[in-house]
Structures are given as structure tokens and as C-alpha cells.
């Protein structure tokens with residue numbers, strides 16, 4: 001029978017530092033791809049509600065394509081395809097970490113674009129009209145009236161996305177990033193302790209994502225009060 | 228931007244509407260409206276639901292793009308400019324500049340819920356006119372006081388009654404010091420007991436000499452405040468004149484019918 005307490009007392013001093021080190025990579029991927037996704041998301045959402053049909057169509061296409069693909073496929077394409085397309089260029093800077101951030105960021109941008117768009121469209125059109133009637137340009141109305149309100153509306157769904165993203169970073173194992181899942185796999189199989197190691201990994205993921213969960217809950221509560 | 232033609236030539240109307248048409252698809256909501264409003268004049272527009280009153284107001288500040296016809300404020304074309312003998316649409320920036328001069332009070336207030344009363348009143352002076360925060364707040368507080376809400380400057384709209392919200396909305400318009408104010412049924416979203424406080428503020432503005440175009444179902448208020456009452460039906464001006472004529476002894480059958488209908492309610 002497995003005696004987990006004993007296994008942990010014997011091994012934790014070796015496993016924990018290593019896993020924590022790898023979990024730092026997980027956090028880094030999540031953080032940078034989140035920033036990228038927010039930037040892409042805002043840009044695509046603004047294109048999505050543009051008055052120019054071509055721009056709108058391009059935005060819709062990119063959203064639908066990215067949403068229709070499994071994240072792994074996006075990661076593979078982003079990481080493996082560019083070097084094959086442009087073999088003449090220097091790709092030494094393009095490591096698995098960069099590919100992971102880019103892939104998750106692009107995919108997340110398409111997801112968040114829809115979140116942002118629905119946030120903007122949730123506002124009554126009277127808000128925009130009131131701003132325009134006071135002499136604001138459409139750009140000023142967007143900056144000072146629409147976006148500040150839309151931001152509040154989308155905070156909870158964006159938080160939920162961030163939680164999902166943190167967990168999705170585990171897929172980056174598949175393009176060879178040494179994040180926590182990859183690290184855990186090698187320890188688990190070299191030490192023949194899959195159960196003990198993966199339970200520990202689960203605990204670490206939980207510790208990373210639970211604070212985010214609490215934050216989202218708090219934001220949702222505040223939204224309810226505000227309405 | 229060229230202000231040519233403004234110069235307020237004596238007798239030139241502040242607002243001039245020429246043969247205004249507006250279609251939504253097949254529906255022609257405005258079927259050729261001509262209207263001059265003099266500086267300082269108070270004009271009330273009455274008429275049955277769907278007659279195009281809101282659409283007319285929305286065309287005046289170009290929230291709705293007319294299908295045909297032209298609108299001038301102080302001699303300046305609204306929403307378009309003449310290049311050679313063609314009319315071309317203004318850019319967003321040019322249009323925004325023109326809208327600064329036209330205040331619009333909405334039926335549903337449309338206050339900005341993320342800003343306090345004072346924030347609502349100062350955001351456009353700061354962001355549009357480029358006033359410093361201090362100057363804008365000074366002016367903003369003055370306007371809030373004017374509508375009787377000096378003590379509510381720091382409240383958010385959701386904590387204000389409908390009547391108070393509409394008064395903040397009026398203060399927000401006043402803070403831009405517009406040449407012309409448009410009111411689209413400013414009291415019809417309000418509980419009956421809150422209507423009076425908003426009408427009082429509007430009456431005060433009228434007494435101070437503001438130029439106002441007021442769409443309203445408050446016939447008595449229209450009669451008291453206006454220099455001229457306009458009755459619209461099916462996208463046309465059917466009858467207009469001094470309140471005692473249009474409201475007292477209308478010459479058109481449709482006007483009589485409408486007034487009777489309203490009084491029966």
C-alpha cells in the first residue's frame with residue numbers, strides 16, 4: 001500500500017523546490033500570455049465593432065478561427081509553422097517559452113475579444129449618444145464613457161478567463177516548455193512516484209488558482225451590489 | 228473651423244431647418260419639415276406618438292442623419308459642409324465641434340453611471356472644452372446649484388431619484404453653455420410627483436432667455452412657457468402659432484382631435 005505521508009517526508013525536500021521552480025515558469029507564461037490576450041482582445045473587439053465592413057469581417061473571421069481550434073493546435077501552429085515558412089530567418093530567439101506565450105496570447109485574444117465586445121454592447125446606446133451630444137468625438141466617447149463602464153462589466157468574465165488560462169498553460173508541455181506539468185512528469189517517472197507527485201502538483205495548481213477564484217467571486221459580488 | 232455666416236445677422240434665425248426628410252427603410256418618418264427658431268425663442272412640439280418628434284430633434288444634432296434637407300445653427304450647416312456646390316459630411320471631429328453648441332436632454336436621462344453628479348457635469352467641459360478640473364468643477368457646482376442639486380454633487384446617479392437625475396442631465400448640458408437646447412419628453416419617464424421639479428428648472432431656463440425646442444406631452448406647460456407651439460402629425464408640421472391659438476382654438480381638425488384625446492386621458 002502507498003504510504004503517502006512517508007513518501008512525502010522522504011522526498012519533499014527534493015521535489016518541492018524543483019516543482020516550485022517549474023511553477024514559476026507556469027506563472028510567467030500565464031502572466032505574459034494574459035497581457036498579450038488583453039491587448040489582442042481589445043484590438044480585435046474594436047475592429048469587431050468598426051464601421052468599416054472589411055475590418056469587421058476580418059475580426060469576425062479571426063475570432064471564429066481561433067475559437068474553433070483546440071489550444072494545442074494553435075500552440076503547434078504558432079511554434080512549429082513560422083520557422084518552416086521562413087527558413088531563411090534566424091529563429092534562435094524563438095524558444096518554446098515565446099511560442100507558448102504567443103500561442104496562448106493569440107488564442108486568448110480571440111476569446112477575450114468576444115467578452116469585451118459583449119461588455120461594450122451591454123451598455124445602452126444612450127450612453128454613447130449622450131457623450132456624442134455633449135460634443136465628444138466617437139474616440140473620446142469610447143475612452144471616457146464606454147470603456148470605463150465596459151471594464152467593470154467584463155472584469156468577472158476576464159477573471160474567469162485568467163483562471164482557465166493558468167490551467168491551460170499545462171498544455172505547453174506538448175511543445176516542450178519546462179513548466180510545472182513537464183517537470184512533474186519527469187520527476188514522477190524517474191522516481192516511480194506518479195501518485196505522490198501528481199497530487200502535489202494538483203495542490204500547487206490549486207494554491208495558484210484559488211486566490212484568483214476568490215478575487216473573481218469578490219468582483220461578482222460587487223457587480224451585483226452595483227446593479 | 229469657419230464660422231462664416233454666423234455673425235448673427237439681425238433677424239437671422241438661430242436654428243433653420245429646410246425641407247428635412249428622414250427615412251428608415253421604406254418608412255418616411257419626416258416628410259419635409261421647415262422650421263425657423265429665433266434666438267431666445269421657446270418652441271414646443273406636440274403630436275401623437277410616432278409622428279416624428281424625437282426623430283426631428285435627433286436630426287438637429289445629427290444623432291440621426293437626415294435623408295434630405297439641411298439644418299443650420301447660427302448660419303452654419305450642421306453635419307455637412309458645402310464644397311463647391313456639393314454637400315459633404317463632416318468628419319467626426321468637425322461634427323463633435325458643432326454638437327457642443329447644441330444641448331440634448333433625453334427622455335431617459337442617460338447619465339453616466341460611473342461618474343458622480345459632479346463628474347457627469349464636468350466630464351465634457353474637461354474632455355471637450357479642455358477646461359482645467361478646477362475651473363470645470365467651479366462651473367459644474369454652479370450648474371448643479373442652479374438645478375437645485377448643489378448638495379448632491381458627490382452622489383452617483385443610481386442614488387438619485389428620476390427627477391434629480393434629469394436635473395443633473397440638464398446641468399450637464401448647461402455646463403457646455405450651448406446656444407440651443409433640445410428637450411425630448413424630459414418628464415415622461417418620471418413619476419407624476421417628480422415632474423414638477425424638472426418643469427420648474429426648464430421654466431427657469433426659459434425665463435433666463437435660453438433658446439429651447441421642447442418636445443412634450445405636458446400641454447399646459449407647453450402653453451405657459453412657449454412662444455410658439457407646433458403640432459406635428461405623420462412627419463409633417465400640421466399647424467403652428469402662439470400657444471393660445473394652437474392650443475386654444477386650433478384651426479386644423481387633426482390638432483383638435485389630438486388635444487381632445489390628450490385631455491381625455
Ligand SMILES: Nc1ncnc2c1ncn2[C@@H]1O[C@H](COP(=O)(O)OP(=O)(O)OP(=O)(O)O)[C@@H](O)[C@H]1O
Nearest residue numbers: 251254256274275276277278279280281282283412
Ligand atoms: N432607428 C429607427 N429605425 C426604424 N424606425 C424608427 C427608428 N426610429 C424611429 N423610428 C420610427 O419612426 C417613427 C417616428 O418615431 P419618433 O420616435 O420620431 O416618434 P415620436 O413622435 O417621438 O413618438 P413618441 O411620442 O412615441 O415619442 C416611428 O414609427 C418609429 O417607429
Ligand SMILES: [Mg+2]
Nearest residue numbers: 280281282412
Ligand atoms: Mg419621441
